[in-house]
Amino acid sequence: MLIRRRKLSFWLSALSLLGLAVLMASTNPIDKIIYAVVFFVLALVFLISFGYWVVGAQLGEVSPKNRYRIVAVSLIILTLLMFRSAQSLNWVDALILVLISFGLVFYISRRG
Numbered sequence: 001m002l003i004r005r006r007k008l009s010f011w012l013s014a015l016s017l018l019g020l021a022v023l024m025a026s027t028n029p030i031d032k033i034i035y036a037v038v039f040f041v042l043a044l045v046f047l048i049s050f051g052y053w054v055v056g057a058q059l060g061e062v063s064p065k066n067r068y069r070i071v072a073v074s075l076i077i078l079t080l081l082m083f084r085s086a087q088s089l090n091w092v093d094a095l096i097l098v099l100i101s102f103g104l105v106f107y108i109s110r111r112g
Contacts, residue, residue: 009053016046036085040078047074068108076101 019042029036051070055062062070080097083089089097 006053006056009049009056013046013049013053016042016049020046040082043081044074044078047077065108069105072101072104072108076104 020039023035023039023042027035029039048070051074052062052067055066055070059066076097080089080094083093083097
């Protein structure tokens with residue numbers, strides 16, 4: 001069962017990375033905003049599945065605390081990517097986002 005989950009997360013991350021590459025090569029998000037939405041959904045799927053795969057490969061099993069961490073870090077990276085792609089991330093906004101991110105990761109690490 002454990003090997004099956006690792007294979008699933010590996011293939012899910014590989015397929016979502018391939019989907020991201022195809023989407024970036026064949027579309028223009030300026031033409032239709034739905035391409036940007038699909039890109040960010042695929043990016044979130046990739047980040048979460050890649051996180052599961054890496055943590056599963058390192059520790060052998062993904063604990064509930066690590067699941068929260070994977071999702072939190074993936075959402076933080078995706079939020080940074082969204083702000084950066086919209087070109088609305090100045091240094092003050094980035095600093096606030098980093099502080100909120102550290103607080104979230106600290107809260108998850110202290111959570112039972």
